[in-house]
Amino acid sequence: MQHPPESVSIALPDGRSYDILIGTCLFDAAATWQGLPRAAAAVIVTNETIAPLYLERLKRQLAPHYERVDVVLLPDGEEHKNQDSLNAIVDHLLGQACDRKTVLFALGGGVIGDMTGFAAAIYMRGVPFVQVPTTLLAQVDSSVGGKTAINHPLGKNMVGAFYQPVRVVADLDTLDTLPRRELSAGLAEIIKYGPIADPAFLEWLEANIDALLARDKAALAYAVKRSCEIKADVVGQDEREQGLRAILNFGHTFGHAIETGLGYGEWLHGEAVGCGMVMASDLSVRLGLMPAEFLPRMKRLIERAGLPVVGPKLGIARYLELMQVDKKAEGGAIRFVVIEGLGKAGMRPAPDELVAAVIEAHTA
Amino acid sequence: MQHPPESVSIALPDGRSYDILIGTCLFDAAATWQGLPRAAAAVIVTNETIAPLYLERLKRQLAPHYERVDVVLLPDGEEHKNQDSLNAIVDHLLGQACDRKTVLFALGGGVIGDMTGFAAAIYMRGVPFVQVPTTLLAQVDSSVGGKTAINHPLGKNMVGAFYQPVRVVADLDTLDTLPRRELSAGLAEIIKYGPIADPAFLEWLEANIDALLARDKAALAYAVKRSCEIKADVVGQDEREQGLRAILNFGHTFGHAIETGLGYGEWLHGEAVGCGMVMASDLSVRLGLMPAEFLPRMKRLIERAGLPVVGPKLGIARYLELMQVDKKAEGGAIRFVVIEGLGKAGMRPAPDELVAAVIEAHTA
Structure with a gap:
């Protein structure tokens, strides 16, 4: 059953704000992806578990909005929430000469969201990013607060930034595939x-x-x-x-x-x-x-x-x-x-x- | 000749502000270092060229304010404004179990300032830092704007953050040793x-x-x-x-x-x-x-x-x-x-x- 999407507007201290869209069938609704910052390139960061489930659908929705939709595919798991994965994102962005308007999309759970958000925070001192959380934890936890980070051998989330997304898309249908x-x-x-x-x-x-x-x-x-x-x-x-x-x-x-x-x-x-x-x-x-x-x-x-x-x-x-x-x-x-x-x-x-x-x- | 210090107050969009102290004999004036955020540890980041000139003087001034004053000594030069140097700072902070109140001091030119500021921006998602610029370029350029960064093999300043110091101490006497x-x-x-x-x-x-x-x-x-x-x-x-x-x-x-x-x-x-x-x-x-x-x-x-x-x-x-x-x-x-x-x-x-x-x- 389809429910009309709920929307929570999050006001930020600097006067900006962003919306959290919460509902079913959000992925395939064109309206979900409209009104984002304009850019030549979108880069979707996701992992090997999530990609087969949602990547093509997201690419299809973003294609009309960007000249290029790239993908950075990372291994799944908290053990990969580290400097190597962060480097993989940054190296891709620089390797493809992505400019500072490039929009990053974090497609996955909290690990993907934290790393992508941190990469967005530090690439050229900040590019816009969209959270597309596919776990219940990420939908409630990564949607608000702007916490991004990677782990360090000496501790979890020890390196990171407070950095806010431009939108959060919490499609509840993604929870159907959640263990x-x-x-x-x-x-x-x-x-x-x-x-x-x-x-x-x-x-x-x-x-x-x-x-x-x-x-x-x-x-x-x-x-x-x-x-x-x-x-x-x-x-x-x-x-x-x-x-x-x-x-x-x-x-x-x-x-x-x-x-x-x-x-x-x-x-x-x-x-x-x-x-x-x-x-x-x-x-x-x-x-x-x-x-x-x-x-x-x-x-x-x-x-x-x-x-x-x-x-x-x-x-x-x-x-x-x-x-x-x-x-x-x-x-x-x-x-x-x-x-x-x-x-x-x-x-x-x-x-x-x-x-x-x-x-x-x-x-x- | 000693001049009374000038002070420029920088207002930030979130309502906070910080002071840039500009003058002579600032290093050895106790007032220069008063009123900074309280913490158990201060960590001075500097390089091999600057350390022999000013490190001991800064340590002496900070000693009454912190239980511990650590030093991270980096090699001098733009070629070291990279991930390795950033890691050296972060690894030291974690290795010494520095908490999120730890105050970082960037003692040096623009390279030290940019790296230390970036380390402060990302360590535990942000710790306070003080700029102590010892070059004319850093005194005018790093004092305002909050730009921090490291270089990447594919480009200069490609990874960084906008992050503001809690104070800038521009002692003009340091310019006497500037080439x-x-x-x-x-x-x-x-x-x-x-x-x-x-x-x-x-x-x-x-x-x-x-x-x-x-x-x-x-x-x-x-x-x-x-x-x-x-x-x-x-x-x-x-x-x-x-x-x-x-x-x-x-x-x-x-x-x-x-x-x-x-x-x-x-x-x-x-x-x-x-x-x-x-x-x-x-x-x-x-x-x-x-x-x-x-x-x-x-x-x-x-x-x-x-x-x-x-x-x-x-x-x-x-x-x-x-x-x-x-x-x-x-x-x-x-x-x-x-x-x-x-x-x-x-x-x-x-x-x-x-x-x-x-x-x-x-x-x-």
Whole structure:
């Protein structure tokens, strides 16, 4: 069933703005691709998994708008979110003498979006780019906030830029080909917006989690739209991540420890965040910020979303060590995003014993 | 003789601002280094030529403000303005577990400033940085505009970002150790501000060019300050180089052709720009935009500044080809910055025959 596309307009601090188009059948609608910056060349960056599914359709839509539509095809996977892939994009652009009006299209999930956005940020000090996210995670997470990056051997997302797209096209039909695990991983980032910002959205999620898992397009459209709206509201108050924006990392400090401790790739990022949210919810309860029933409520929703709620036994010392090196640990003290009331999040340090008890309770 | 420091405040589009301090004895004045962002670590990026002259003095001044003052020492020269040097900075920052509050200090000329600024732009998506330019060129050119970049085997400054410093410290005493050729090269970028924006400044330069070459501190202070003010005015109207800002490239299209044609390093950038301004002045006359006497006037000032006014014989076809690939040649047609009246510049295409005649007239 086709739904009329939703559109969220994101206002930027410098007065510009861009639209996030959210809906079905967006790919093949000519209107989706109209009104973008004019240029001689468009360059689609995608990966080997996504290309067979959507590349030809995108090329066909862009052909009337550009003299040339090039493709940079990268290998799939987080392990390729590195300097080599970034170089491949930049080398292509320079090799084809692409000028500074060239429009880049990021066709894929978060890895493609992050790398393409970063390449757009630094090629000739910035060329326009369009996000075409094909995973649920990327549709909610890469659409707002302008975070782009590559990984470094010494850490994830350590090299990057804040750089905004000129448009985001979130075609929900692309979620039909998304593996079930990745669907759940995307739901983790959606679920977090309830406790940190919107109790009504948390209730809506509890009522609609099965529809979301069944890939009901109307439910997905609402969930993606509401997540983008909340994220835009938070980011709009803190574009460069000086303070408030940190609340978007609810569950991420524990989650990063799980990801790093297991080695990247074992758990999906969203899976680690899901389990991390269970831990962070428990920490909020143990700090006396939330009533006891908050923990089972969050745990049940996260579990129903198909996400793990029990973390790996890495040992408490290892967890603490991994969280210590997390880049959010500025100046030494680990600060956790905690829920201070339904719909309200804050940053707090926590005694090691409390953190240890949380880890003990939710690992096996 | 000590002069009280001048200060130019640069307002940024997002509401922030920073100061350019211009004067003598700034290095050893405690006030120069106060009020910078607080952080655990400062990292000074410099090169092997500058380090023996100023590194210890800067370290001594920063020591009271930071727990740790690190140094990244790079080889000197434009040929090292590349990915390897950028990696050296980023690897040091990550290797030392520098957090996102770490303040970078660019101690050196334009190459150090461009690379350090770019590293600051992309490390953890942006850390604060301070420009401490030690060449005249860097004092006028890197202080305003936020252009940072590295070179790529396929082109200069092809990878970079617009990223603003939190302060610029232009200590004119550092110019005492500057080789004469580099002093003249810096004057080329100063001279351009007369014809493109300020006839009175052009007259002032004609009256004070000998004092500038004699490194008179009061004259240098005024020249640097006025250049920064004009540049800030132009950039303020066009932060991302969409249009107006291109007038700052007066002389640069011809200049880049000379630089590339000879191979980088033969002529200094400012030398090529000096000669390029002679050509661009002639083109302005031949296009009927300026009276004939404008050409000898500019040529005489540029020559008095110790700059070359006759370009190398690369052949007209080669010049045209080199200018065609210049990144300012968007969409194919070469557009030149021309003077349309004293203090007023514009961008225009020009017939190949006219450009050829200009090149013929000013090469030998």
